Structures are given as structure tokens and as C-alpha cells.
Amino acid sequence: MTMHAFSHWLKNIDDLVFKYPKIFLAVIAALTLFFAIQVPKVQMYSDFADLLPQEHEYIKLHNSIRDTFGGTNNVVMAVVVKEGDIFSEETLARIHRITQAVDNVSGVNHNLLASLTHRTSRKVWLTDTGDVNSQPYYDPLKERWSVEELDKLRDDVMSNPRVFGLLVSPDLKAALIKAQFNEGQLNYGEIFNQLQQIREHDMVDGVDIYATGQPMLWGWVYSYLDQLFLIFTTTVGIMLFLLIIYFRRAYGILLPLFGITISAICGLGILSLLDYNLDPLTLVIPFLISARAMSHAIQLVQRFYGELEEVGDSREAAHRTFDSLFRPGSLGIVSDAIGLLLIALGSVPINVKLGIYASLWAVCVVFTVLITVPLLLSLLPKPKSAAERPVGEDALFGKVAALVANRQGGWITLGLAGVILLVGAQLSSRVQIGESEPGSPILYLDHDYNVSSKVINERFPGSEELYIVARTDQKGGMKRPDVLQSIEDFQNHMLLDPELGGVKAVPDLVKQVNRIFHSDDPRWAIIPDTEAYVGGLMFAYMASSPVPGALKEFVDTDDQVANIVFFYKDHQARTIRRAIHRAKEWINDPANHVEGLHVELAGGLVGVTAAMNESAYESNMLIHCCPINT
Numbered sequence: 364m365t366m367h368a369f370s371h372w373l374k375n376i377d378d379l380v381f382k383y384p385k386i387f388l389a390v391i392a393a394l395t396l397f398f399a400i401q402v403p404k405v406q407m408y409s410d411f412a413d414l415l416p417q418e419h420e421y422i423k424l425h426n427s428i429r430d431t432f433g434g435t436n437n438v439v440m441a442v443v444v445k446e447g448d449i450f451s452e453e454t455l456a457r458i459h460r461i462t463q464a465v466d467n468v469s470g471v472n473h474n475l476l477a478s479l480t481h482r483t484s485r486k487v488w489l490t491d492t493g494d495v496n497s498q499p500y501y502d503p504l505k506e507r508w509s510v511e512e513l514d515k516l517r518d519d520v521m522s523n524p525r526v527f528g529l530l531v532s533p534d535l536k537a538a539l540i541k542a543q544f545n546e547g548q549l550n551y552g553e554i555f556n557q558l559q560q561i562r563e564h565d566m567v568d569g570v571d572i573y574a575t576g577q578p579m580l581w582g583w584v585y586s587y588l589d590q591l592f593l594i595f596t597t598t599v600g601i602m603l604f605l606l607i608i609y610f611r612r613a614y615g616i617l618l619p620l621f622g623i624t625i626s627a628i629c630g631l632g633i634l635s636l637l638d639y640n641l642d643p644l645t646l647v648i649p650f651l652i653s654a655r656a657m658s659h660a661i662q663l664v665q666r667f668y669g670e671l672e673e674v675g676d677s678r679e680a681a682h683r684t685f686d687s688l689f690r691p692g693s694l695g696i697v698s699d700a701i702g703l704l705l706i707a708l709g710s711v712p713i714n715v716k717l718g719i720y721a722s723l724w725a726v727c728v729v730f731t732v733l734i735t736v737p738l739l740l741s742l743l744p745k746p747k748s749a750a751e752r753p754v755g756e757d758a759l760f761g762k763v764a765a766l767v768a769n770r771q772g773g774w775i776t777l778g779l780a781g782v783i784l785l786v787g788a789q790l791s792s793r794v795q796i797g798e799s800e801p802g803s804p805i806l807y808l809d810h811d812y813n814v815s816s817k818v819i820n821e822r823f824p825g826s827e828e829l830y831i832v833a834r835t836d837q838k839g840g841m842k843r844p845d846v847l848q849s850i851e852d853f854q855n856h857m858l859l860d861p862e863l864g865g866v867k868a869v870p871d872l873v874k875q876v877n878r879i880f881h882s883d884d885p886r887w888a889i890i891p892d893t894e895a896y897v898g899g900l901m902f903a904y905m906a907s908s909p910v911p912g913a914l915k916e917f918v919d920t921d922d923q924v925a926n927i928v929f930f931y932k933d934h935q936a937r938t939i940r941r942a943i944h945r946a947k948e949w950i951n952d953p954a955n956h957v958e959g960l961h962v963e964l965a966g967g968l969v970g971v972t973a974a975m976n977e978s979a980y981e982s983n984m985l986i987h988c989c990p991i992n993t
Contacts (some may be wrong), residue, residue: 375690381682384738387644391735395625398632405631407588408553409581411436415712415971416978425966425974427830429546431919432926433475435968436544438558438576439826440465441537443817445569448535449515450515452508455480457565458538459503461572464561469553474915475543479530486519487879487904500526521880524875528865529930532822539823544578555582574816575826577968580803583812584643591646598650602657610664614746618739619660622732622882626656629731630724639716648703648721655699656728659692663736670747681741685734692733700725709977735966743859816933825930829942830966836959838921841869842898847890849957850927856949857929862938869917876900898922931969 382389415422425434442449442458449458459480466476478484478547480501487497500516508516517535519525530539544554558579562572606616617911623958634641663684670680700722707718734768767776806812819826833841833850840846851870857863874888877900891897901922905914918925931938949955950962965973 380734380738381678381685381724381741384741387734388738388742390953391625395628395731398629401632401635402628404635405641407643409584409642410640411549411577411581412546413640413642413713414711414715414975416974418710419974419978421965421970421974421977424963425830425971427928428830428924428966431924431965432597432830432832432916433472433771434545434546435971436546436549436577437828437968438465438542438544438554438574438578439819440540440542440558440562441573441822442540442565443537443571443573443818443822445536445571448517449479449531449538450513450520450535451515454570455501455508456503457570459501459563461561462540465540467560468542468557468561470544470549472543472545475678476898477530477539477541477916478536479526479538484526484530486523487876497569524871526869528824529867534822537822539819549578551578551581552585553985556737558582573816573818574708575812575816575819579815580806580812583806584809585775588643591643606661609661612746613669614740614743615661615664615668617656618664618736621739622660622728623653623656624734625735626724626728626731627653627816629727630720633723633727634720637720639720642713642717645713645717648717649724652699652721652724652728655696655725655730659696659728659732660736662692663688663732664740667737667740668746677743677745678741681737684740685737689733689737693907696725696728696733711975766797777880820864820967823930825932827916827931827934827938828967829929829931829969831927831929831946831970832963832966833925833927834921834963835916836961839894839898840959841918841922841925842894842901843959844890844892844894845957846960847873847897849955849960850925851890852955853946853949853962854927857942857945860941860945862931862941864932865917866927866929868927869914869925872904872914872917873900874896874903926966928967934969934972936976939969942969943973 415425417423417426429435440461442454442461444454449455458478462476462478462480463470466473476483478504480499480836482499484498484500485497500520521529521535527533530541532538555578558574559582562574566572602615603620606619610616627649630652631641666688667680667684670683672682674683703725704718704722706721707715714837766772802951803810803812803816816826831853833842833846834854835841835846847870854866854868854870858866868888873890877891878884878888880903881901891900901914901918916926929942931942946964950964964970
């Protein structure tokens, strides 16, 4: 089809639309009603899996280990005393109550809960008969604790590196309660409310209770959904005020609002039909689409008033308005829709969903605004003549127009735009993918969530965990001394990073149990030289605990896969890049190769965020290059 034929076809559409205006409006009304019926089915929630690039190798590892070693939906709570230390009857009882309450929160993984007073935190020792025995540090059935017993408990905790520093702060003023939540569609609002109730119940003078972690962050976001309604109503109020100030006529005020209303109904209806959830983090896009719809409606009404002054007939003025603005308006809307659809090229599911429904929502503006508004203007009664605008207002707009509507002003405007473009291009090279500050940038620095993150990371190795998996080719491979030694070498390599707070892995456990078997002599905190000996130590540790899965936080049930946990104090982009670089540096060094051992990246919040940052960079490059190539 030639360009002339295409233009002629579009002209025929103009004539057809205005030949049967009531039929077209009836069809649009019926579709709007159909979409309105779908709107109540729209669900507003966040699905964490939608934020993850599922094809990334880190996310594949995360999905494979999240049920065994834990994922990213973890909550870290800290009980901090202002005077003395935590080793008092009252404080220990409080820590135990909070631990039990957290264990009852919806969606918690009961096998991956950790706390000083939890049954999995145990004192291990060698009996007089040579057997390994263990018992929990805290006995909730004990009615009274003497000063001597509390002092002994303090000494026992300080002698266990798997508790002291990791669950109890070095200054003995704080204790952690760590909980992992099962992956899936968690009810973050409900989890948040339960955790806040726990905090409020045990918050007393002299004791502070802090909480951080992804479920807490999402919970805080959900708690502000009421503010979104306030923002929405305020935005509508501002729009209405501006329309009144600018038009001072009913059609100019009501029709733009009517256009964005039915556009929103169609967009939300499409969202429901696609069975997509409306994520609170993506609400800015619907706001932008609505703003674009309103701008098109304002242009149509303004053009209609101008045409009406010339021809004096509402139908003819509306037809002229449609004829002059439908084609350029449609081109602008289609361009917007294509731009939004490019978002779907990203590897993150939330972007794919957003790109699809947002582009369809944008296309709806063609029907709900570009066609509906002119047809309504053609059928509505002819408006009265507009009152003259104040002289000062016309003078203001006239002066602004005069500045640019001439050759010199045009060149100056283009020059300024060029300078801004160059400066923007230069500054854009400094933009980093990922977080640029500790805590969460979507909340203020003095927000409870960021304050909690800061306090916990100051007192403990770090609340942000990086999981790196060591996998052997055969079952029982984690009992091999050369494998354990290699993992320990890897730990030491990573610990050269001054920003790394600490590490937890199976070699440290084996060394500690070996030391216990040798009268707690520090010289025996070494990895044995035979596989049978290592296996015996691991079995002895499991046998000493009546709690099933005593080794679950370190290795799987087949002793084939081990989880190495590194604790960082933040998940800033630079921290993550440095951590991943150091890990790859050791993994890719042939000198560190051990036959049958494979070290794989990466899980935990740091590993998952690394995957998101890498995918975001690749997606941005792809999305920005597509328009240039086309």
C-alpha cells in the first residue's frame, strides 16, 4: 500500500466514524462496561519471583537450594539491651518468647529458624566416657537462674564461634532471631503485621527490638498503600484545579477526566484478563499512561474550541478536530506503546508483564480518548462562548511563545537542548545498576527499616547473606579432607575483603568438633586427614543432637552439597560486584581446582541481587539499542 493510499484509507476512517457516531460510542461503552466487570478481579500484591531473572544461572541455583539452605525471604530481628548484657532471666525469657512467636508466623520455615534460645543452638561437649553430648543453651522450663548459672551460660556461648558473634553480639548486648520464609506467594502484609505485633508486645524501657529483611521491606511498602490512595486523589484534585484554571468551561474540565477514567477502566480490565497482578512498585507506569491520555484529551478539547469559533457548528468543529489530530495523536500513542512494549525484552518476569499490559493500556487511549472525545463533542449541545481570558494570562503565554517562535529564539532553544543532552549523556555514564546506599533507598534514611538494618549490621557480621554452593560429583563427597581444605581456602580468600563480616561453612564445624574430641585443645582445631575420620566427626555431631537435621544448615542429607554463607553489611552495587569478582577470581584459578568439586554462584540476598543487577544491565543495553538499530 502506497503512502497516498494509506492516507486516503485513514481519511475514510474519519468519515466512517462521524457517519455513525452513536454506533461507535455504543461499542466503546459496551467494551468499557465489559472491562469494568473485570476490574474487581484485579489483585494488588508483589510476587518476589516476578523480580527475579529466572534464566540467570544464579537464580537457577537459588531455586535449587532455597528449600534446603534458605532463600532471600529472611527476617533478622535483634533484641538490644541498653544496660548490662542479654544474660539475665528477663532478657533471655524475652528472646525465647520472640523466638517462639516468630516460629508461629505465617509461612516461616521451621527448620531454618536460628536464635540463642532456639533448640538448634546447643552446647556440645565430650563426656567422661568419650561420648559427644549436647543440650540447648537455654531451658525454657527452668524457673530460676542463679548468677552462677547465667555466668556459666555466658562463658559457654562465648566459647562457641557458631553462636558468639553470629547470634550474640561481641559486646553481649544484642541477640539475633533469624527466620527464613518459604518461597512462593507470601502474604507480606500479614507477615509484617504479625512481626510488628511481636515487636510491640515485648518492647519495654531499656530494650530495643529491631527488624530487617525482605518480608519486612515489602510489609512496610504494603503499609503505605493507603497513602497511594491519598496520592491518587490529590493528583486528581490537582488535575481538576489546573483544568478549571485553564479552560473555565465544562467540556474542557469534564471530558479529559472522563477520558482518563474509561482509559483506566480498560487498562485494569486488560490486566485482569491477562491474569496479571498489579504490583505496587509499578504503579508509576499507569499514572504516566493516564497523564498521557489526559494530555491528548486536553489537546482535542482545546482544538475543538478553536475550530468552533471559526465554523460555529459543533459537529463540524468536532469533525475537523478529529481529522487534524487523530493521525498525529495515534502516531504518538503507538510510539508510546512500542516504547512500553520494549520493557518486555527484559529477563525479569515483572518487566515482561509490565511491558505487555502497559502497551495494551496505552493503545486503548486511541479509542477511549482520540475517538470518544471528538464524538462526544459532536453530539453534546453547543457550548457557550468562552469568557475572555485575563489580559495578564494571555500576555504571559504570549511572551513565552515569543521567546521561541522566531529564528534566533529557536536556535537558542535548540542550543540549550543540545547542551542539556550532552551533559545528560556525560552524567548517564556514572549511573550504576543496583543500590547506591545501605538499607533500602525507597525508604528514608531515618525510617525504622533502615535504622534496624544499620543497628544490626553494626553489631553483627552482616544481615545480607551470600550463598555459594560447593557440590561434589558423588554422595558423601563433603567428607573428603581435600574438599574441606579447598572450601576453607576459598573462605580465607573471601575473608581478605575487609567489607566481609564473617563466614559460616562446614569446615569450621568439623574443626570445632575435632577440637572437642581432643579435650578442647585449640591445636586440634584442624581438618582431619582421612575421610572416615571426617565422617565420624559429622556423625558424632548429629548423634549428639536429638533435633533432626542438625547439619542441614551446612550440608544436604547426602553430604554431597554444602552451603558456604558469607555475611555482608549491605547489598550496594559496589559491594556485590566486589564479592562476585573475588569469588570468580578464586573459582577460575586452575591452582584451586580439586577433582570432583564444583563451586557454584550464587544464592542468598546478595547472590539474587547480583543476578538482578547483571540482568538489568543487559536488559538496559538491549532496550536502548533496539530503537537505534530500528
